[in-house]
Amino acid sequence: MQKITPCLWFENKCEEAINYWINIYNTNPAKKSESKIILIQRYSDKPVPNLPMNGLEGKILTAIFELEGQKFMALDGGPIFKPNAAISFEISCDTQEEVDHFWTKLSEGGDPNAQQCGWLQDKYGFSWQVVPKRLGELLTDPNKEKADKAMQAMLQMKKLVISDLEKAFNS
Incomplete structure (x- = not known):
């Protein structure tokens, strides 16, 4: 059972982001x-009166959502945190x-300068790592020389490509 639920702070696009991620x-x-x-x-x-949340009328105070069974909480809280x-x-x-x-899907509208080694930033400013399970197998192979070749290939990539990682590993 999940005991920790990440809470995500949005300036004012919480509902848009949740629906976007759920669709993805x-x-x-x-x-x-x-x-x-x-x-x-x-x-x-x-x-x-006198609350910093003015301007958020009708926006999300809190939302609970799941992405493939992983629960998240999110809220629109204004520009205080990014x-x-x-x-x-x-x-x-x-x-x-x-x-x-x-x-x-996740890199669409995000910061292209944040793309490296399987990491990207989406259009809402959140960072994601899109990682093939195969990468872990290659990097933990007992043959350190082969694992290092896979690591060097990964460090040169933006989006990770399994066939290119395997090619480097087997070279």
């Missing part, structure tokens, strides 16, 4: 379970098709 997960060619919104609570439609690369979400992919799906 639900159109994954290797989808394992349904991703969905579980609960949404909204700010009042009327401004509350996402950064110190926290990222890793997506472990079985196939290149799955890597391509998540990479293409």
